[in-house]
Amino acid sequence: MPGLPVLRTVEELKQSRPQLGDSCPALPYLATYQGLRCLQVQCGFKTRQATAIQKHIVTAHQIKAASHCARQPLWQACQLQTYFTSGGRIDYFEVTGPAAASDGQGSGSNSGSRPLTTTTTTATATAITAQQALFAIxxxxxxxxxxxxxxxxxxxQDLNASRTERVPWLEKTGFPAYLAGL
Structure with a gap:
């Protein structure tokens, strides 16, 4: 059918994923997440968890996460998408598009391991419209x-044209004659 996306293998998706610095519009039918990206030179690390970006800054760049400030940020809020959501396959890429609702984890202060919220996307609106159409049907x-x-x-039903012709036990019991006047 024309217009349907072509399914790709994991290897093909990794090869054609947006590279560092590419501007990629948000893809329909994929959830868009509020996330964080590392601002260090030639680093493409992206995550949805503030604790993960802090740990990355310390282990990969040997910089204290506490030195992150507005004047000299170490990471920045961004919008992310991924093709897979199962563990071991998550590979976020940054997208541009409608602004995502922030939940305050971009700064890194008092952040837990809670993932950032999922935003409503065009795919969600399309799915809701499809569900509404299905329910109407x-x-x-x-x-x-x-x-x-x-x-x-x-x-x-006429008594003679009823099931009594097909079910002889009704005649034997006399139920049709008894029920005829009711």
């Missing part, structure tokens, strides 16, 4: 079924 089907049940309930 299901509701219409339920109304049609109820109308069919109500219509069948108004039909009075």
């Amino acid at each position: 299901i509701e219409q089907d339920a109304r049609t079924i109820q109308q069919n049940i109500d219509r069948e309930a108004t039909v009075i």
